[in-house]
Amino acid sequence: MQYLAMIYGDQAVWESFTPEQRDDAYKRYGAFAEEAQQAGVMAGGNELASTTTATTVRVRGDETLVTDGPFVELKESLGGYFVLECDSVDDACIWAARIPGAAHGAIEVRRIHVKEGEES
DSSP: OEEEEEEEEEHHHHHHOOHHHHHHHHHHHHHHHHHHHHTTOEEEEEEOOOGGGOEEEEEETTEEEEEESOSSOOSEEEEEEEEEEOSSHHHHHHHHTTSGGGGTSEEEEEEOOOOTTOOO
8 A cells, every 4th residue: 555654844944954954854865765665665755845936726616716835824834755655554654753854843644545446
């Protein structure tokens, strides 16, 4: 089964990092990704661009509304994700706890929905 591990954190903290702190964070994420890859758990993942680059689309009746910025203003925003291939949500949570962002933000884990008869 596949699980989406969404990484939420305070974007202001990330933006306040020195270049050395960012390099260290990227190394820790890379080490996690390599470990998950070698264990056969990693099915994908990416960092997302800053929320300042977000565009939100809403359709209300016949009108399409496009606005700059994220859907809502939050202290913690979605910064990236990993797709994990695990046997259970418990296993996915064990892997999610190893994601570096769990130490200062939150990792939301959700099973990826598949149609009946298809595999995730």
